Amino acid sequence: MQTLIYAAVALVAALMGMGVVLFLGRLRKWDAEKEAAQILERADLEAKNRLKDAAIEAKEMAITEKSRIEEQLADVRDKLHERERHLDKRDDAVTSREDQLAKQEKMVESNQRRLTEKLADVDVRTKELENLLDVQRQALHKASGLGPEEARKMLLERLDAELSHEQGVRVMEAEKRLAEKVDAKAKEMLITSIQRFAAAHTAESTTSTVDIPSDEMKGRIIGREGRNIRTFEKETGVDVIIDDTPGVVIVSSFDPVRRQIAQLALTKLIADGRIHPSRIEELVVETTAEVEKLLVKYGEEAAQEVDIRGLHPKAIQLLGRLYYRTSYSQNVLRHSIEVAFVAGMIAEELGYDGDLARRAGLLHDIGKAADHDTEGGHPKIGADLLKRYGENDVVVHAALGHHDDIRVDMPYTVIVAAADACSASRPGARRETLDRYIKRMQELEAIASGFTGVHQAFAIQAGREVRVIAKTNETTDESAAKVCRDIAKAFEEQLTYPGEIRVTMIRETRFTEMAK
Numbered sequence: 115m116q117t118l119i120y121a122a123v124a125l126v127a128a129l130m131g132m133g134v135v136l137f138l139g140r141l142r143k144w145d146a147e148k149e150a151a152q153i154l155e156r157a158d159l160e161a162k163n164r165l166k167d168a169a170i171e172a173k174e175m176a177i178t179e180k181s182r183i184e185e186q187l188a189d190v191r192d193k194l195h196e197r198e199r200h201l202d203k204r205d206d207a208v209t210s211r212e213d214q215l216a217k218q219e220k221m222v223e224s225n226q227r228r229l230t231e232k233l234a235d236v237d238v239r240t241k242e243l244e245n246l247l248d249v250q251r252q253a254l255h256k257a258s259g260l261g262p263e264e265a266r267k268m269l270l271e272r273l274d275a276e277l278s279h280e281q282g283v284r285v286m287e288a289e290k291r292l293a294e295k296v297d298a299k300a301k302e303m304l305i306t307s308i309q310r311f312a313a314a315h316t317a318e319s320t321t322s323t324v325d326i327p328s329d330e331m332k333g334r335i336i337g338r339e340g341r342n343i344r345t346f347e348k349e350t351g352v353d354v355i356i357d358d359t360p361g362v363v364i365v366s367s368f369d370p371v372r373r374q375i376a377q378l379a380l381t382k383l384i385a386d387g388r389i390h391p392s393r394i395e396e397l398v399v400e401t402t403a404e405v406e407k408l409l410v411k412y413g414e415e416a417a418q419e420v421d422i423r424g425l426h427p428k429a430i431q432l433l434g435r436l437y438y439r440t441s442y443s444q445n446v447l448r449h450s451i452e453v454a455f456v457a458g459m460i461a462e463e464l465g466y467d468g469d470l471a472r473r474a475g476l477l478h479d480i481g482k483a484a485d486h487d488t489e490g491g492h493p494k495i496g497a498d499l500l501k502r503y504g505e506n507d508v509v510v511h512a513a514l515g516h517h518d519d520i521r522v523d524m525p526y527t528v529i530v531a532a533a534d535a536c537s538a539s540r541p542g543a544r545r546e547t548l549d550r551y552i553k554r555m556q557e558l559e560a561i562a563s564g565f566t567g568v569h570q571a572f573a574i575q576a577g578r579e580v581r582v583i584a585k586t587n588e589t590t591d592e593s594a595a596k597v598c599r600d601i602a603k604a605f606e607e608q609l610t611y612p613g614e615i616r617v618t619m620i621r622e623t624r625f626t627e628m629a630k
Contacts, residue, residue, distance in 0.1 A: 370438035409434030
């Protein structure tokens with residue numbers, strides 16, 4: 115019985131649970147339908163709003179486009195009006211031009227008629243003059259007793275003599291004006307070229323010093339019975355001077371390449387510490403190879419500085435050797451680079467090829483790099499070397515003729531010679547010895563003092579100017595000017611010097627009175 119009750123209760127509970135589930139499902143369905151209706155309503159509202167916004171945006175775009183089109187139309191309308199005004203002006207100008215042409219045609223026709231009448235009148239008068247001349251000519255022939263041919267010959271000879279004299283005078287005047295213009299233009303070009311390039315100059319010496327750590331090293335350099343120093347001097351070709359000067363050894367040679375090799379080799383020996391004949395020979399060979407590489411480096415750097423390409427490798431090496439060559443203490447490689455730049459600028463001023471002029475200027479002194487066993491002067495040696503290395507005729511001729519040793523046929527040779535003179539005579543480029551400098555100054559003062567009417571003469575500015583004081587009681591202003599000119603002529607004839615020497619004659623007259 116109890117079991118039946120439990121079963122009934124369970125059944126009732128199950129039925130009630132099913133009813134609750136069905137009721138909850140019905141409630142969820144109602145909520146879903148309600149939410150769907152709300153979503154549809156919101157979507158419909160949003161669609162309406164977007165349609166309104168799109169319509170408003172379309173209206174705004176239409177208004178903007180309309181405004182833009184109206185502006186373009188206004189612009190086109192303004193341009194058309196401007197074009198019409200321009201055409202009206204041109205029409206008025208054409209009309210005025212036609213009126214002027216019509217007037218000018220009438221004037222030309224009138225002038226032509228007058229000219230025709232005058233030509234006819236001139237023809238008549240010409241015939242009359244010819245008749246009169248014939249009559250006068252016959253009368254002159256009768257009076258002078260000369261025939262027509264004799265008179266014509268005499269007249270032509272007299273006219274020819276007069277014209278020859280006048281022609282000579284005019285030619286001399288033209289030559290004088292041309293010489294003045296050419297001289298001024300040449301000076302202007304040279305000054306411009308030199309001012310555009312300025313190079314530093316350093317004076318080279320014939321000795322080099324090598325620092326040593328102690329005086330004990332001097333004995334090791336000399337070696338037993340002097341064998342080390344003898345081997346070193348034999349292998350390098352220099353003189354090693356070891357004296358009482360503390361801390362240094364002097365390497366002396368007039369050949370800068372040998373001196374450089376010796377200096378580097380001796381520095382390596384001192385640093386290495388092993389100083390004996392075999393080690394000396396080994397280091398000298400090694401240092402010589404290093405210096406040869408340095409020569410190529412210096413040659414390539416010079417070619418790059420001047421912007422020259424396509425040089426033969428041997429020519430580059432010879433250029434590098436110029437780094438260790440000097441002329442009157444002026445470094446020949448720096449001199450060649452300066453000549454290249456100055457020659458290039460002069461050529462460009464004259465309208466020639468600046469690159470070709472720079473090439474000729476850089477290579478003009480390459481003969482100085484040749485060994486002493488090569489015969490001939492450095493212009494001929496350089497020309498032969500450049501010809502062998504495939505340089506063109508202009509560069510070869512410039513090297514051969516830059517010292518005016520031959521007849522100059524090419525303008526680039528003259529340009530290189532001028533640039534060479536400018537570089538060599540630049541103040542500070544070359545150094546003179548003290549004795550030579552003093553001798554030159556004394557010669558200048560002695561020549562100037564030897565003229566009559568000169569009281570004293572002073573050479574100043576390293577001999578580039580001479581101040582001459584005249585005797586007032588023996589000279590006048592006119593004679594002093596003549597003496598000044600004579601002194602300058604004497605300098606030109608008796609001395610050889612770079613550049614110019616200015617002679618200044620000073621004459622002063624003083625009057626002194628005493629007031630009592």
